Amino acid sequence: MDADLLIHSAAQLLTLAAHGHKPKRGAAMSDLGIVPDGAVAVRGGRIVRVGPTAELRASVRATREVDATGKVVMPGFVDPHTHLVWAGDRAHEFEQRVAGATYMEIMAAGGGIMSTVRATRAASLQDLVAQTRPRLDRMLAHGTTTAEAKTGYGLTLDDELKLLDAITLLAEDHPLELVPTFMGAHAIPEEYGGRPGAYVDLIVEEMLPTIAHLNYRVAITSDEDDADYDYADYRPAARFCDVFCEEGAFSVEQSRRILTAAKKLGLGLKIHADEFAPLGGTQLAVALRATSADHLVCTPPDQLQALARSKTIGVALPGTPFGLGQKEYTPAREFIAAGGALALATDLNPGTSWCESMPFIVALACRAMRLTPAEAIVAATLNAAHAVGLGHKAGSLERNKEADILILDLPDYRHLAYQFGGNPVQAVFKRGELVAGKV
Ligand code: NIG
Numbered sequence: 001m002d003a004d005l006l007i008h009s010a011a012q013l014l015t016l017a018a019h020g021h022k023p024k025r026g027a028a029m030s031d032l033g034i035v036p037d038g039a040v041a042v043r044g045g046r047i048v049r050v051g052p053t054a055e056l057r058a059s060v061r062a063t064r065e066v067d068a069t070g071k072v073v074m075p076g077f078v079d080p081h082t083h084l085v086w087a088g089d090r091a092h093e094f095e096q097r098v099a100g101a102t103y104m105e106i107m108a109a110g111g112g113i114m115s116t117v118r119a120t121r122a123a124s125l126q127d128l129v130a131q132t133r134p135r136l137d138r139m140l141a142h143g144t145t146t147a148e149a150k151t152g153y154g155l156t157l158d159d160e161l162k163l164l165d166a167i168t169l170l171a172e173d174h175p176l177e178l179v180p181t182f183m184g185a186h187a188i189p190e191e192y193g194g195r196p197g198a199y200v201d202l203i204v205e206e207m208l209p210t211i212a213h214l215n216y217r218v219a220i221t222s223d224e225d226d227a228d229y230d231y232a233d234y235r236p237a238a239r240f241c242d243v244f245c246e247e248g249a250f251s252v253e254q255s256r257r258i259l260t261a262a263k264k265l266g267l268g269l270k271i272h273a274d275e276f277a278p279l280g281g282t283q284l285a286v287a288l289r290a291t292s293a294d295h296l297v298c299t300p301p302d303q304l305q306a307l308a309r310s311k312t313i314g315v316a317l318p319g320t321p322f323g324l325g326q327k328e329y330t331p332a333r334e335f336i337a338a339g340g341a342l343a344l345a346t347d348l349n350p351g352t353s354w355c356e357s358m359p360f361i362v363a364l365a366c367r368a369m370r371l372t373p374a375e376a377i378v379a380a381t382l383n384a385a386h387a388v389g390l391g392h393k394a395g396s397l398e399r400n401k402e403a404d405i406l407i408l409d410l411p412d413y414r415h416l417a418y419q420f421g422g423n424p425v426q427a428v429f430k431r432g433e434l435v436a437g438k439v
């Protein structure tokens with residue numbers, strides 16, 4: 001068999017093979033599908049064979065060979081929850097928080113999300129793209145090959161569209177693949193103070209229909225331009241809609257209205273649930289069959305169990321309590337014990353978690369939530385891919401999946417969690433191309 005690339009002799013090749021494009025749940029999250037002395041062959045950007053080095057070297061002729069002796073080879077990280085497009089920073093708020101102010105107090109006083117909204121509204125599209133690109137470069141260097149990217153620092157129709165345009169422009173010329181999420185329901189903008197219902201009307205009656213129309217136009221223009229158009233290449237303006245269901249943000253009823261409208265327009269659903277107060281967002285996610293429910297720090301046990309039994313992925317964001325200096329984390333052990341499919345993400349944003357590194361999140365998850373290294377890796381790859389609707393093509397090293405592959409300068413996968421604070425990623429391949437690091 002001919003191939004463009006053969007990576008061979010890995011001390012451990014983590015395939016994360018799962019049968020039938022499903023996330024791994026419960027006890028299955030401990031299974032990394034390790035091939036010792038493993039190899040992977042790539043053709044046309046896709047994986048064509050995975051197995052022991054001896055077998056692949058005997059049967060594959062590759063134009064390029066990479067020797068991974070003594071290294072770990074694994075799928076690229078998928079970061080399924082980020083707010084990566086913003087302008088400005090909130091270093092002064094961080095200092096206030098260290099001195100004792102809480103996140104919710106700062107938000108109630110007009111800081112928090114709204115202060116980033118002011119800076120983001122003032123920035124031009126070019127400015128936003130220029131401020132965001134270095135974040136993508138650093139994420140890629142730390143092994144993230146696919147990331148979800150939310151809007152939510154615009155909060156007017158035009159500013160939210162500017163954020164979606166920034167995501168589209170970045171996605172066009174950066175190797176890191178972006179999955180756009182519309183999050184107009186991130187905060188009630190200050191100009192709607194005391195009239196949250198009017199802002200919800202704006203989201204449901206104007207913002208969502210405009211975005212759905214853009215998605216539709218992307219679909220038909222792609223079709224006309226290219227007779228061989230593959231639906232898998234469809235790049236909508238927004239694939240998901242997310243809501244911050246929280247005290248001081250959107251109530252369960254408002255969240256239900258927004259998410260129900262989004263679902264009717266063909267968007268997948270996500271929700272920020274139970275980050276600070278247990279409002280009932282997790283129950284809502286299960287009822288609406290959301291793709292993911294995220295945060296889950298103070299979710300009541302019965303709702304956590306119901307989530308674990310549902311198809312909705314639970315996304316833990318340990319960078320957020322860490323970034324806020326809080327003690328409570330997502331009860332991940334209980335969720336996994338109940339058979340849930342857990343994913344991990346950075347929540348990259350300027351307020352609560354300026355973290356661009358999935359290796360750090362893996363290390364933190366093992367300490368703060370007592371995940372095993374294997375569970376944390378499954379949560380940061382395969383299950384994370386399912387949390388952004390890309391489980392069919394990303395998150396594992398299996399035949400026909402896209403060749404998003406990392407070589408780690410580590411002798412054993414457990415070192416990914418054991419060591420922390422540095423960057424263990426030596427080389428990053430996106431669809432079979434070397435896009436960061438060196439071999
Ligand atoms: O996930 N909770 C809402 N959104 C972010 C924080 C955004 C911000 O503070 O700018 C989060 O924690």
Ligand code: FE
Nearest residue numbers: 081083272347
């Ligand atoms: Fe978030």
